[in-house]
Amino acid sequence: MNSLKLPVNEIGFDIDGVVADTMEAFLRLAREDHGIHGISKEHITSYWLEECLPIPEKVIEAIIERILHDPFGIRLKPIPGAIETLTKIGMENRLIFVTARPVGKPIAQWMRTQLSQVPESNIHVHATSTHAAKGKVLQDLGISCFVEDHLETCKSLALHGIKSILYDQPWNQGEAPFLRVSSWAEIRNIISL
Ligand SMILES: [Mg+2]
Incomplete structure (x- = not known):
């Protein structure tokens, strides 16, 4: 050894x-549930999403809620x-x-x-x-x-x-x-x- x-x-x-791959799920839910397109992982330059993404804070919170409570439903990979x-x-x-x-x-x-x-x-x-x-x-x-x-x-x-x-x-x-x-x-x- x-x-x-x-x-x-x-x-x-x-x-x-x-x-x-939580951020993959986040971006996918932003697209599918909220119609937010054109954002990729490379845009996430801060751990705090509201600091780096042009997404309303309320939407960020709603997506994170789903990620926290329903990893199967959101197909977390x-x-x-x-x-x-x-x-x-x-x-x-x-x-x-x-x-x-x-x-x-x-x-x-x-x-x-x-x-x-x-x-x-x-x-x-x-x-x-x-x-x-x-x-x-x-x-x-x-x-x-x-x-x-x-x-x-x-x-x-x-x-x-x-x-x-x-x-x-x-x-x-x-x-x-x-x-x-x-x-x-x-x-x-x-x-x-
Ligand atoms: Mg982590």
């Missing part, structure tokens, strides 16, 4: 923007490669997901459905409601390394001694003192599996 690789039992994962790598990990290890979503149940069900080959007892989804709460939750779970797409969260995790792996997305560009990965193949390569 390559000792530079990350210990598989100490890794945790964010969900939206890392495992789930996984990011390519995520399920294969997570399945490989989860067959024999715990899988820790920590999301800032305010409700955990719908996304936990979605996760279990996606990871249908993984024993359910290995799948743990924690919903913290806030980004700031993630560090403590991860620390208590013994997680030393977290895959995340929100730059500010990565910075706050450092205060808890947790190393972040930044999942590259249009909304987290710029210099950052974190290992940046842009695919699940890259994640697979740095984990001791």
